[in-house]
Amino acid sequence: xxxxxxxxxxxxxxxxxxxxxxxxxxxxxxxxxxxxxxxxxxxxxxxxxxxxxxxxxxxxxxxxxxxxxxxxxxxxxxxxxxxxxxxxxxxxxxxxxxxxxxxxxxxxxxxxxxxxxxxxxxxxxxxxxxxxxxxxxxxxxxxxxxxxxxxxxxxxxxxxxxxxxxxxxxxxxxxxxxxxxxxxxxxxxxxxxxxxxxxxxxxxxxxxxxxxxxxxxxxxxxxxxxxxxxxxxxxxxxxxxxxxxxxxxxxxxxxxxxxxxxxxxxxxxxxx
Numbered sequence: 098x099x100x101x102x103x104x105x106x107x108x109x110x111x112x113x114x115x116x117x118x119x120x121x122x123x124x125x126x127x128x129x130x131x132x133x134x135x136x137x138x139x140x141x142x143x144x145x146x147x148x149x150x151x152x153x154x155x156x157x158x159x160x161x162x163x164x165x166x167x168x169x170x171x172x173x174x175x176x177x178x179x180x181x182x183x184x185x186x187x188x189x190x191x192x193x194x195x196x197x198x199x200x201x202x203x204x205x206x207x208x209x210x211x212x213x214x215x216x217x218x219x220x221x222x223x224x225x226x227x228x229x230x231x232x233x234x235x236x237x238x239x240x241x242x243x244x245x246x247x248x249x250x251x252x253x254x255x256x257x258x259x260x261x262x263x264x265x266x267x268x269x270x271x272x273x274x275x276x277x278x279x280x281x282x283x284x285x286x287x288x289x290x291x292x293x294x295x296x297x298x299x300x301x302x303x304x305x306x307x308x309x310x311x312x313x314x315x316x317x318x319x320x321x322x323x324x325x326x327x328x329x330x331x332x333x334x335x336x337x338x339x340x341x342x343x344x345x346x347x348x349x350x351x352x353x354x355x356x357x358x359x360x361x362x363x364x365x366x367x368x369x
Contacts, residue, residue, distance in 0.1 A: 099153045100127075100146040104171035108138040118165075119145045122348055123152025144175060151286055155348050269342065270355035274311075274334045278324040278341060279352045284317055293317035299346075300324055307340060308333020314365070322349070327361060 103115065112128045119125050130143035147153040153174075160172040282296060289295070293315040301313050304326060312327040328334040334355070341353040356364075 098174045098176050099148070099150050100144055100175040101153055101156060102142065102171075102173050102175045102177065103145055104142040105168045106130075106139055106141050106143060106170060107166040107168055108136075108141065109166075110139045110143070112143070115143055115145060118163075119147075119156055122147070122156040124148040158350070269338065269353070271357070272331055272335050272338075273355050273357050274328045274331050275356040275358055275361040276326040276328070276334050276338055276341075277354050277356050278326065279321055279354070280349050281315075281322040281324045281346060281351055282349070283322060284320065287317075296324065300326070304328075304337045304341070307336035312365070322351075325356075325361070325364065 101119075103119075106115070110130065112130045115130060116125050116128045119128075124147065125145060126148050127146040128143065131140045132138060133140055145156070147156065157172050157174070159170060161169055163170050278300065281300070282292065297313055297315045300315075301310055304310050304313075307328075309329040310326060311329050312325070314325040316323040316325070326334070326337070328337065338353045338355065341351060344351055344353075
């Protein structure tokens, strides 16, 4: 289904802002955001329709993982929420519980900046929702790494913690010269039989910035999108791991973990 249900939205959210968020995944054809006739505010849920099915599927990766103004949004196929379209849905379910205004934390804001900012888009969303300045003062600024094939880094608030629990909770292992990149691709959605060669070139070009890459292998049959890397030094691998972990590549959030040399040798039978 190209149409998605988006729930647990803040009541100040607008159709334009919702479209900006999801356009990071592909062309959005339609946005519907039911409003309360008395207040004119969003009821807390809406619908987003993509031009292409694969973009809609990719956008579902935000489900339970993106926090906007203190609310972790829910994203799923609209067919899973047949009853939600009833305009009589309880607005109380979406009320601002604390009554103290919005509290977009630094990690949420940074994620928005990382995913959406093309020319101030993320900043405008945060500002228009009425989010107060963090801790009553301007937050510390640092560069946020953008997608491999994206624009240059932009200033964004410092990240006090991890953005996604699923990535943050994954142990990265003990540093070594061997790395495993996960979720780099989905072979089921690739149409080019030689897609692995393009990914190999992209990854090698990027990772060569951190040191000499001795070996690289794209496991094109891996459902988890595995790419194996072996650097000349441990220091180079550490720099690459820090740069690649929790980074967006082709609309996918990747993770980078260390493999021990004996594990790497076992996979490639000493040929790496």
